[in-house]
Amino acid sequence: MSVSAFLNWMIIVTFTIRSCRLMIKPLVFTFLIACLLPFNQLLMAQDNKPVRMEIPVKDDSDIYKVVPCGQNGLSIIYLSSDTDEQQNMLWVAALLDTDLKETWRKSFPLPKGFVLEEALYTSNRLICFLHSPRGVNEDNFRIIDIRLENGELTETTRTVPEKSGVAYFSAGEQFAVAGINIRNEESVILAYNFNNSQISVISPGVSENVVIESISIDKPTGVISAVIRTLGSARKRAYYLVKSHSNGQIISNLQLSKFDDNRMINTAFAYRVDGNTDLIIGSYGRSSRARTIEGIESVGVASTGFFSVVIRNNTEENANFYEFTDFGNFFRYLRRPSDLNIRRGNNRNERGRDYSMDHDILAHEVFRWKDQFVFIAEAYYPEYRSVTTMVYDYYGRPYPSTYSVFEGFRYLTTFIAGFDQTGNLLWNNDLELRNILSQKLKRRVLAWEDTEGLVLAYVNDGKITSKLIDQDKTIESPVSSDIESLSPRDRIFDDANSSIEQWYNNYFVVYGYQNIRNSYVSSRSNKNVFYINKMAYY
Numbered sequence: 079m080s081v082s083a084f085l086n087w088m089i090i091v092t093f094t095i096r097s098c099r100l101m102i103k104p105l106v107f108t109f110l111i112a113c114l115l116p117f118n119q120l121l122m123a124q125d126n127k128p129v130r131m132e133i134p135v136k137d138d139s140d141i142y143k144v145v146p147c148g149q150n151g152l153s154i155i156y157l158s159s160d161t162d163e164q165q166n167m168l169w170v171a172a173l174l175d176t177d178l179k180e181t182w183r184k185s186f187p188l189p190k191g192f193v194l195e196e197a198l199y200t201s202n203r204l205i206c207f208l209h210s211p212r213g214v215n216e217d218n219f220r221i222i223d224i225r226l227e228n229g230e231l232t233e234t235t236r237t238v239p240e241k242s243g244v245a246y247f248s249a250g251e252q253f254a255v256a257g258i259n260i261r262n263e264e265s266v267i268l269a270y271n272f273n274n275s276q277i278s279v280i281s282p283g284v285s286e287n288v289v290i291e292s293i294s295i296d297k298p299t300g301v302i303s304a305v306i307r308t309l310g311s312a313r314k315r316a317y318y319l320v321k322s323h324s325n326g327q328i329i330s331n332l333q334l335s336k337f338d339d340n341r342m343i344n345t346a347f348a349y350r351v352d353g354n355t356d357l358i359i360g361s362y363g364r365s366s367r368a369r370t371i372e373g374i375e376s377v378g379v380a381s382t383g384f385f386s387v388v389i390r391n392n393t394e395e396n397a398n399f400y401e402f403t404d405f406g407n408f409f410r411y412l413r414r415p416s417d418l419n420i421r422r423g424n425n426r427n428e429r430g431r432d433y434s435m436d437h438d439i440l441a442h443e444v445f446r447w448k449d450q451f452v453f454i455a456e457a458y459y460p461e462y463r464s465v466t467t468m469v470y471d472y473y474g475r476p477y478p479s480t481y482s483v484f485e486g487f488r489y490l491t492t493f494i495a496g497f498d499q500t501g502n503l504l505w506n507n508d509l510e511l512r513n514i515l516s517q518k519l520k521r522r523v524l525a526w527e528d529t530e531g532l533v534l535a536y537v538n539d540g541k542i543t544s545k546l547i548d549q550d551k552t553i554e555s556p557v558s559s560d561i562e563s564l565s566p567r568d569r570i571f572d573d574a575n576s577s578i579e580q581w582y583n584n585y586f587v588v589y590g591y592q593n594i595r596n597s598y599v600s601s602r603s604n605k606n607v608f609y610i611n612k613m614a615y616y
Contacts, residue, residue, distance in 0.1 A: 128562040129612040130177045134605065138574035138591035140518075140609055142270040146581040147199045150226045151175045152610070155197055155206060162187045169194075171204065171231075176582070178612060182229040186222060189214050195256075200249035201272065202226050204528065207256050209244050217257075219244075221270050232275050236268060248302075253324045255280075255292035255302060265290050267304060269324040282306050282320045283331050291317075294443065296350040300324060303348040303356065317343050319358060335518050336387055336397035340364050344381045345441040349451055351499055356389040357498060359453045361398065362566060363436055380436035384453060384493070386501030398501050402435060405493065405506045406550065439493070440521050446525060450496040450504060456523055461488040461515060487547070491515035492523050492534065505550040509534045512543070516575075523588075524578050529556055533615070537561070537576040537588055542613070561588055561611055569595045583615060598613045 099136045100432060135141065145153040152174045158166045166187035173181040191213030197206045202471035218234035224231045235320040238258050245265070252272055258263045265288050267280040284306065291305040301321055308316045317337070321329040339344055346360035357490060361381035383401035439455040446452075462482040469479045489511035509523060514536075522536045531548035540561050546554035563570065576590025589610040596602035 087177070093355065112574060128564070129178055129335070130564055131174075131566065131610045132415065132426055132607040133609075135591065135608050137606060138572070142192055142589075143197050144577075144579070144587065144589050144610065145197045145199050145204060146250050146579050146587055147173070147204065147226060148582045149176065150199075150202060151181060152581070152587060153199065153204050153224075153226075155194060157194070158185070160185075166190075167192070169208075169222075171206070171222070171229075173226055173229065176551055176585070176612075178610060184224070184229045184231060186231060186233065188220060192220065194439070195244045196247040196525075198247060198249040198254060200254065203272065203380070205254045205270070206251060207244065207247060209238075209242075211241065213238070216456070219256075219268070223272070223275060227375070232531065234270060234277060236277050239263065239382055240428055245290040247294045247517075248293045248295045250297050250300055250324075252300060253294065255293055257293055257304070259289045262287060264288060265306065267293065267302065267322075269326070271324065278324060278326045280322050280324075280326045280328075282318065283328050284308070284318055284320075286316070290316070291345070292347045292443070294348055299350070299353075301349055301350060302330065303357065304350055305346045305360075307343070313342065315343070319348055321356075330392045332389065332392055334358070334387060334394065336394060337362070341383075341385070345439070345455075347441070347444045347453070348448070349444045354391050354534050355499070357444070357451055357497070357499065357501060358387040358389065359386060359451060359501075361439055361441055361455060381439045381455070382436050384455075384495055384503070386497050386503070388499075388501045396501065400495070400503050402437065402493065402572075405508070411607070439492075440519060442525075443522055445525075447496070447532060450498060452494065452496050453534070454492060454523060454524070454525060455492045456492050456511065457490040458487045458519070459490065461485045486515045486517045487519055489516070489522065491536060494525070494532075496535065504576075505549055507547045507552070509536070509556065511536060512538070514538050518575065520577075521575070524580065526580055537578045537590065538573070540570040540573045540576075540592070542578060542588065544615075545588075563592075563594060563597065563609075563615075565596055565602065567596050567598050571595050581612070582616050586615060588613055589609070 090265045100540060119226060127383055141156050142153040147153050148375040155171045158170050159167045162168060167183045167190055168187055170185050172183040191210040195207045195209050197204060204226060206223040210218040216237050219236040219238045221234045222231055239260050241261050243259040245259045247256050253269050255267050255269045259266050264281060269278045269280055288306045288308050291307055293474040297427045301373055304320045306318050306320055317334045319332045336396050341362050344361045344363050346358055349357045349359050362385045363380045363382045383399060384398045385397060387397045423608055437457040438459055438542050439457050439517045444451050444453050450509045463485050465483050466478050466480045468476045491511055492509040498504055524535050526533055528546060531546055532555050533544055533546050535542055535544035541558040543556050543558045545556045570592050572593035574591045578586055578588045581587045587610060591608055594605045594607060
């Protein structure tokens with residue numbers, strides 16, 4: 079997509095009116111302004127059109143990175159097809175206001191081969207992390223720091239070893255960090271300071287070769303908490319909680335000891351409860367078999383359940399393990415149990431059940447809700463189809479040959495659990511993920527706090543599905559709202575790589591790629607677009 083195409087955004091602003099049910103607030107996404115009605119009815123204003131932006135594209139390739147920036151607006155970053163005089167590729171960053179109108183647009187050149195790994199909004203800044211895994215030997219890691227008020231940018235460079243992997247990102251009030259996994263060496267954390275635009279190197283201080291699992295920043299204190307693990311088979315891996323300051327000073331380094339061959343960590347996230355207490359929540363498994371898709375390890379060992387570990391004064395106090403089969407409604411969404419790994423477990427006999435189930439999951443960072451700590455994981459499995467063709471032997475005789483073709487990742491359900499400060503499981507709930515088959519693994523569920531509880535939502539097939547829960551109680555069952563296009567006669571034939579993210583106040587941004595067909599408008603008879611919709615939740 080060329081830079082000039084960025085000017086062809088279509089922006090239309092109007093209002094809609096939503097329905098209201100007495101006593102129970104409905105889970106409804108609307109476009110911009112909504113009015114409360116005294117009766118359970120839905121009134122639509124004439125000629126309704128959403129706050130929506132469209133950019134023509136060739137296909138659903140992930141070209142654009144969208145970053146909500148609070149009331150500053152919305153940032154978009156992408157690689158254009160233009161070059162400068164030195165044949166460097168031109169990257170473009172733009173800021174849209176809250177009505178999706180362009181405020182400014184800046185371009186910056188980088189040598190060929192750079193990839194945008196992540197972009198984060200914090201402290202009225204947009205921090206872009208770019209890495210060149212091959213082709214650039216020096217200064218192959220770049221940080222572009224953009225001040226949102228005027229688009230002024232600062233570029234900071236760093237050289238990382240060839241074939242390094244960029245593992246994890248997080249942003250605080252005064253600095254941002256990136257985890258760098260270095261093959262056959264000790265991985266490091268790079269901390270970028272906003273005040274002086276300098277990068278500090280944080281070495282975990284573990285003698286073995288390690289990789290970074292997760293990083294979190296306690297914003298009030300600036301303490302960095304990283305969960306790292308050693309290389310090797312799942313049964314031989316050791317996990318550590320490393321805490322440090324952004325200048326590289328290590329505060330503490332603790333090896334986790336509450337795990338064994340029957341309880342192996344899959345994912346782990348640290349949350350700093352207070353100055354003396356840390357809570358690590360994650361998933362664990364019993365099988366040491368790595369989960370691979372087309373020869374590439376996807377998420378490590380399969381997960382059997384959730385765990386929590388409380389660390390007080392740099393000492394492990396207790397660990398808790400909770401299997402998924404203990405969760406309410408666990409079996410409701412297992413539509414194809416033959417696709418899951420079902421095996422026996424002796425520890426279930428006394429409860430009248432002698433099985434447990436392992437899942438591939440995508441885990442979210444732990445977040446605090448009231449006085450609880452919430453952990454979310456999305457379960458999926460790789461789906462294949464069998465293809466049979468006729469082949470011929472040496473003598474020309476035909477015979478059938480059957481092989482499997484990878485179709486994509488089939489999402490099943492979302493596990494959500496709440497823990498107290500001592501790591502005890504207080505409640506669990508779920509959200510079924512319907513009809514999602516994707517070639518790309520990504521977290522699809524967004525959770526946010528509402529006056530009545532927690533809202534869980536995801537986007538698929540041109541709709542937003544949302545559910546309101548209060549701990550283990552379902553306040554509102556899942557309901558779906560359409561993502562409106564520019565014309566009521568538009569038909570969405572394909573919707574891919576769509577996401578929903580929180581923006582500001584009760585506004586959200588939904589974006590992705592759609593194929594639109596409209597037999598009444600020739601320019602939209604068969605059109606592929608990248609779209610952004612502004613939506614409100616009431």
